[in-house]
Amino acid sequence: MKGGVTVNDEKLIGLFEARSERGIEEADRAYGGLCRSVAMHILSDRLDAEECVNDALLHAWNAIPPAKPRRFSAFLAAITRNLALNRYAADHAQRRGGGQMPLVLDELAECISAKENTEHVLDRMALHDTLESFLKALPPKHCTVFMRRYFSMIPVAEIAAELGMRESTVKSILRRTREKLRERLEKEDLL
DSSP states (O other), X not given: OBTTBOHHHHHHHHHHHTTOTHHHHHHHHXXXXXXXXXXXXXXXXXXXXXXHHHHHHHHHHHHTTTOOOSOHHHHHHHHHHHHHHHHHHHHTSSSOOSSSHHHHHHHHGGGSOTTSOHHHHHHHHHHOHHHHHHHHHSOHHHHHHHHHXXXXXXXXXXXXHHHTOOHXXXXXXXXXXXXXXXXXXXXXXXX
């Protein structure tokens, strides 16, 4: 690994830069499962999730070059997440449907100013240095729990099962982490 870029990522980026369509196939093989999981937890529909992954691969194809992501998996997952959030918003403009999205947004609403739309703040925060440094300062398990819930939108029960924890422990970690995030955002006048 060089500077956060894996050899696999370097190969994928090289294929994209060379405009080799094999790059799309290799990216799907390497990170398609991750992206499908992200999209499914937001959309709760396999066909919509698959379409988001295909769209994400196309977006990555169009972005590279000039973009040269440090972590291809995070780059592709973020594109997928944003596309899935956009599709969710379009599909649920008049109603709040099932899936994890309404639950996750309700949980995070306590950390976010009521003046702004929660979805817009989430997107802005994801790019902001404050959130990145906040996450880096968390204990690794707490960061994993937080990211699995609020980036990948995985249900609490599933996170608990994956990490071998009780649901109450996961909920407690999430509650305390949200409180710390709120304090940090208030301290830095971002809330």
